[in-house]
Amino acid sequence: MNSEFTAKQLLSPEVIVNPYPYYDKLRDKKPQFGLMDFPPGTIPGADQPHPAWALMRYQDVTAAARNNEVFSSRDPMQEASTAPTLMLVNHDKPEHTRLRVIAQKAFTPKRVIEDVAPWAEKTIAEMFQRLSDVNLDFMDSFAVEIPARFMTRLIGTPEKDWQLLRNWGNAFMVTSDYTAAERKASNEALAAYYMAQVNQCYQDLAAGKTLPDNLMTALMRTEYEGETLTQEEVVRFCITLVVAGAETTVYFLGNLLVTLIEQPELFKALQEDRSLIRPFMDESLRRDGPVQRLFRVCTQDIHLGGVDIKQGDWVALFFASANRDPSVFENPNEFILNRKNIKQHLTFGHGVHHCMGSVVARMEADKFLNGILDHVAEIQLTSEIKRQTGGLLNYGVEHLPVRFVLK
Amino acid sequence: MSRINVIDRDGKKHQLKLEAGTSLMEALRDQNFGVDGTCGGAACCGSCHIFIEESWLQKLPADEIEAMTIEGLVHAEANSRLSCQIDLNQDLEGLKISIAPPEI
Numbered sequence: 001m002n003s004e005f006t007a008k009q010l011l012s013p014e015v016i017v018n019p020y021p022y023y024d025k026l027r028d029k030k031p032q033f034g035l036m037d038f039p040p041g042t043i044p045g046a047d048q049p050h051p052a053w054a055l056m057r058y059q060d061v062t063a064a065a066r067n068n069e070v071f072s073s074r075d076p077m078q079e080a081s082t083a084p085t086l087m088l089v090n091h092d093k094p095e096h097t098r099l100r101v102i103a104q105k106a107f108t109p110k111r112v113i114e115d116v117a118p119w120a121e122k123t124i125a126e127m128f129q130r131l132s133d134v135n136l137d138f139m140d141s142f143a144v145e146i147p148a149r150f151m152t153r154l155i156g157t158p159e160k161d162w163q164l165l166r167n168w169g170n171a172f173m174v175t176s177d178y179t180a181a182e183r184k185a186s187n188e189a190l191a192a193y194y195m196a197q198v199n200q201c202y203q204d205l206a207a208g209k210t211l212p213d214n215l216m217t218a219l220m221r222t223e224y225e226g227e228t229l230t231q232e233e234v235v236r237f238c239i240t241l242v243v244a245g246a247e248t249t250v251y252f253l254g255n256l257l258v259t260l261i262e263q264p265e266l267f268k269a270l271q272e273d274r275s276l277i278r279p280f281m282d283e284s285l286r287r288d289g290p291v292q293r294l295f296r297v298c299t300q301d302i303h304l305g306g307v308d309i310k311q312g313d314w315v316a317l318f319f320a321s322a323n324r325d326p327s328v329f330e331n332p333n334e335f336i337l338n339r340k341n342i343k344q345h346l347t348f349g350h351g352v353h354h355c356m357g358s359v360v361a362r363m364e365a366d367k368f369l370n371g372i373l374d375h376v377a378e379i380q381l382t383s384e385i386k387r388q389t390g391g392l393l394n395y396g397v398e399h400l401p402v403r404f405v406l407k
Numbered sequence: 408m409s410r411i412n413v414i415d416r417d418g419k420k421h422q423l424k425l426e427a428g429t430s431l432m433e434a435l436r437d438q439n440f441g442v443d444g445t446c447g448g449a450a451c452c453g454s455c456h457i458f459i460e461e462s463w464l465q466k467l468p469a470d471e472i473e474a475m476t477i478e479g480l481v482h483a484e485a486n487s488r489l490s491c492q493i494d495l496n497q498d499l500e501g502l503k504i505s506i507a508p509p510e511i
Contacts, residue, residue, distance in 0.1 A: 108479025109510040354446040362511045
């Protein structure tokens with residue numbers, strides 16, 4: 001592609017496979033209008049995308065993310081589609097405050113660290129111990145399994161159903177190549193599953209049974225100003241958790257492993273000092289964070305980044321481009337452990353809509369990296385890495401053929 | 408400007424001279440004390456958790472939303488605060504804090 005590259009071209013497969021050089025071409029110019037992209041939950045081929053402004057600079061992205069009065073998270077396109085509307089992600093104040101308070105009371109770091117993390121550590125150790133064939137496609141056999149299984153445990157649904165969660169998340173997030181009919185059917189199956197699971201819990205509650213303590217039952221019980229969530233809201237919370245948690249983290253794990261393969265000196269450094277795991281994760285989130293962009297809709301005219309954005313215009317906040325803005329992060333394409341301002345990366349968003357599952361993502365990645373360091377002496381790439389090209393939401397690997405040389 | 412005494416996660420003591428205009432979280436994050444500030448100051452992620460000297464609790468109380476976030480943290484104590492909710496525009500001369508362990 002030549003230097004006349006425009007935001008409208010961001011959706012081509014050759015860009016999706018590695019969008020960063022194209023972000024560089026756009027970041028120095030004023031924000032451009034006309035990106036025709038599909039937010040999560042919408043269905044290419046069935047829903048009609050709205051043209052959007054593409055914000056690429058750190059300063060513009062954070063200004064928009066912070067200003068949630070003007071940059072609304074309600075998604076009229078998703079609301080009009082057949083897919084269930086996401087909780088929190090697609091709400092504004094004051095509804096967002098009510099939902100966020102309940103979610104925060106139920107979905108605490110304590111629940112993740114004390115209830116799920118010890119189980120996660122044991123489960124990952126078992127996954128490495130049962131490896132009979134050390135040649136594997138990491139994305140098919142490991143990366144997809146960890147987040148989906150953890151999500152079943154956290155929410156409190158049967159662990160054996162993890163594969164379903166992964167497929168539903170993948171279809172919902174418009175990452176892989178599904179037909180419109182397949183995507184619609186998948187969204188319906190996802191909704192039906194959680195309606196049944198949640199309904200069973202309410203029936204058990206009505207029958208006076210003791211409910212287990214998990215995230216689903218916590219969401220049912222938690223009150224805000226004397227009121228609890230409706231049954232439908234609990235269902236939609238579960239769906240939001242699945243599509244957000246069983247998809248993005250898969251790519252996060254894949255991107256972590258790619259870096260360990262491409263830069264074996266980092267694998268050696270982690271082997272020698274596990275206190276580097278946290279800075280290693282943080283720098284991966286900055287440089288290779290899976291989530292590329294999310295959308296807002298303007299509630300009033302505003303001047304931002306040198307352009308006039310009109311009320312009703314769609315705006316895409318490219319967090320991934322902001323993470324490689326050279327005016328904030330020196331040598332942004334390099335992987336630098338313990339980078340001075342690493343905590344300013346935007347992969348989990350910024351402001352009240354920041355990712356509530358960031359603790360889960362970090363916990364999963366931490367347990368996975370510790371598992372690799374416990375069980376694997378060397379990681380060899382056995383064939384070519386294939387990156388996903390299905391959609392711009394996530395930057396990540398589709399096939400990662402590796403050989404784990406076990407200790 | 409306020410002089411604040413900080414104990415980092417390794418137990419080392421520092422005295423910081425902090426200018427008004429930002430939050431304590433931003434100052435600690437920018438000076439690499441290990442706080443994340445993931446939510447950018449919305450009091451909802453708990454990743455800028457600190458402990459403050461007991462005698463300051465009355466002067467710097469947490470509001471309802473902040474207290475609720477703190478309640479969900481693994482390392483919460485009676486003197487926990489979220490540093491994103493402490494404004495450096497007020498007089499904090501002599502405040503003593505320590506950085507809480509990270510949640511993960």
